Amino acid sequence: MSTPHPAPLSAPHPAPLRADVAVVGLGPVGAALAIALAQAGVSVVGLDRADPRVFEDPGFDGRAYAVALTSQKLLAAIGVWRHLPAPPQAMVEIRTTDGDLARGPSPLFLHFDAAEVGGTPFGWMVEARHLRLALNARMAELAAEGALRLVAPAAITRVERTAAAATVERAGGPPIRAALIAACDGRDSPLRKQAGIAETGWDYGVDAIVGALAHELPHRGTAQERFLPGGVFALLPLAGNHSAYVWCERRSVAATLMGLSDTAYARELARRAGDHLGAITPLPGRWRYPLGATHVHRYTDTRLALVGDAAHRLHPLAGQALNLGWRDVASLAEAVVGRVRLGLDCADAETLAAYQRARRAENLAMIAFTDAMHRLFSNASPPLRLVRRLGLAAFNAVGPLRRGAMRAAMGERARLPALLAGRPL
Numbered sequence: 268m269s270t271p272h273p274a275p276l277s278a279p280h281p282a283p284l285r286a287d288v289a290v291v292g293l294g295p296v297g298a299a300l301a302i303a304l305a306q307a308g309v310s311v312v313g314l315d316r317a318d319p320r321v322f323e324d325p326g327f328d329g330r331a332y333a334v335a336l337t338s339q340k341l342l343a344a345i346g347v348w349r350h351l352p353a354p355p356q357a358m359v360e361i362r363t364t365d366g367d368l369a370r371g372p373s374p375l376f377l378h379f380d381a382a383e384v385g386g387t388p389f390g391w392m393v394e395a396r397h398l399r400l401a402l403n404a405r406m407a408e409l410a411a412e413g414a415l416r417l418v419a420p421a422a423i424t425r426v427e428r429t430a431a432a433a434t435v436e437r438a439g440g441p442p443i444r445a446a447l448i449a450a451c452d453g454r455d456s457p458l459r460k461q462a463g464i465a466e467t468g469w470d471y472g473v474d475a476i477v478g479a480l481a482h483e484l485p486h487r488g489t490a491q492e493r494f495l496p497g498g499v500f501a502l503l504p505l506a507g508n509h510s511a512y513v514w515c516e517r518r519s520v521a522a523t524l525m526g527l528s529d530t531a532y533a534r535e536l537a538r539r540a541g542d543h544l545g546a547i548t549p550l551p552g553r554w555r556y557p558l559g560a561t562h563v564h565r566y567t568d569t570r571l572a573l574v575g576d577a578a579h580r581l582h583p584l585a586g587q588a589l590n591l592g593w594r595d596v597a598s599l600a601e602a603v604v605g606r607v608r609l610g611l612d613c614a615d616a617e618t619l620a621a622y623q624r625a626r627r628a629e630n631l632a633m634i635a636f637t638d639a640m641h642r643l644f645s646n647a648s649p650p651l652r653l654v655r656r657l658g659l660a661a662f663n664a665v666g667p668l669r670r671g672a673m674r675a676a677m678g679e680r681a682r683l684p685a686l687l688a689g690r691p692l
């Protein structure tokens with residue numbers, strides 16, 4: 268007969284899960300990073316405080332994203348694009364006008380036409396829920412292959428980062444020990460706060476109301492952006508005779524609009540949308556997001572990298588915030604994969620400094636650009652209006668300037684990380 272083991276004096280510490288990278292936050296940025304790394308053979312644990320399936324609920328998020336050409340290439344390279352549940356709408360024209368509701372839009376407009384840059388669309392409109400379904404499907408695929416470990420919902424109780432390793436402790440499960448923590452935990456990033464990383468930011472006092480509408484006439488893949496004194500009003504083409512709208516207004520006005528009856532709301536929406544698409548009918552659902560801009564003073568700390576909205580936030584008038592987040596993903600993933608394949612520490616000071624160098628200037632420039640556009644156009648002063656109309660017309664008249672701006676909107680640059688050029692790592 269065998270002797271029973273004596274009972275332990277205290278419960279044993281559960282063995283930690285070991286990984287190269289712990290991705291905290293599985294929003295569109297964190298999920299893409301976890302997928303890119305796992306697909307390239309890096310060992311990854313992805314954590315989110317929410318179950319990512321809740322984001323698939325149609326009531327969760329009314330946004331539709333303008334996905335730039337290079338972001339589309341990244342999503343294709345990491346196997347996400349093929350999981351979209353419906354074909355996305357290509358955006359082949361962008362028309363920008365400056366106007367007010369009483370006088371109507373100015374006849375001078377900035378006109379970007381993809382035909383001028385080889386006919387490739389500037390990007391695609393993808394509904395947030397469709398993107399979420401595709402990201403979740405790809406994460407599930409990699410998890411089933413054993414290439415990605417997912418811990419969600421996870422309640423993180425403590426994070427410790429030392430020169431040797433980072434540890435993420437959570438309720439009800441073993442801790443995670445990783446070389447690097449990628450903080451993809453959004454605009455209020457608890458990990459950024461814990462690291463004491465300061466940020467500079469401001470609130471626009473403006474909210475964006477988003478939703479979708481059906482219209483009588485085809486949009487022909489054209490995005491319309493109208494600068495009104497209260498803020499920008501954008502109509503963005505979705506599949507069929509449907510468009511998404513982003514309607515920016517001062518916060519008090521936005522609150523009033525959100526409280527309007529469906530009939531009154533439809534009337535106000537039609538005034539902004541104009542008549543170029545014929546009669547419009549709002550589709551059910553309105554969502555409101557406060558707008559602000561922030562930029563962190565540094566992107567990294569010991570064994571920590573901030574990615575996506577955790578590092579930067581900007582006005583949505585150029586539809587670039589998430590695209591910048593994916594550009595962060597492309598740079599960080601390339602650096603990490605390179606180090607791991609050589610058997611080196613993927614969170615050493617040099618790698619983290621290189622990540623910050625690669626991303627800081629571009630993110631900052633886009634924040635400054637969108638901020639300047641917002642301030643310049645949300646101003647009804649007649650002299651300023653005249654100057655900006657002339658400015659838009661002059662800019663529109665100069666072919667090379669216009670084509671340069673179109674290529675920038677597509678995300679094209681001289682030297683791109685592999686994923687943005689569509690090459691898997």
Ligand SMILES: Cc1cc2nc3c(=O)[nH]c(=O)nc-3n(C[C@H](O)[C@H](O)[C@H](O)COP(=O)(O)OP(=O)(O)OC[C@H]3O[C@@H](n4cnc5c(N)ncnc54)[C@H](O)[C@@H]3O)c2cc1C
Pocket residue numbers: 291292293294295296297314315316317330331332333334421423451452453454456457475477513556574575576577583586587588589590591592
């Ligand atoms: C009206 C509007 C329109 C926009 N349109 C566009 C557009 O057309 N194109 C574009 O490029 N961008 C657009 N954006 C910006 C885009 O929505 C954001 O940049 C994007 O959602 C940021 O993604 P993220 O993954 O960094 O953060 P989030 O989407 O905020 O995800 C953060 C994740 O972290 C998780 N999390 C948070 N805290 C913790 C924690 N403590 N532990 C674990 N998990 C945690 C959250 O649950 C969440 O899943 C728009 C924004 C707005 C407001």
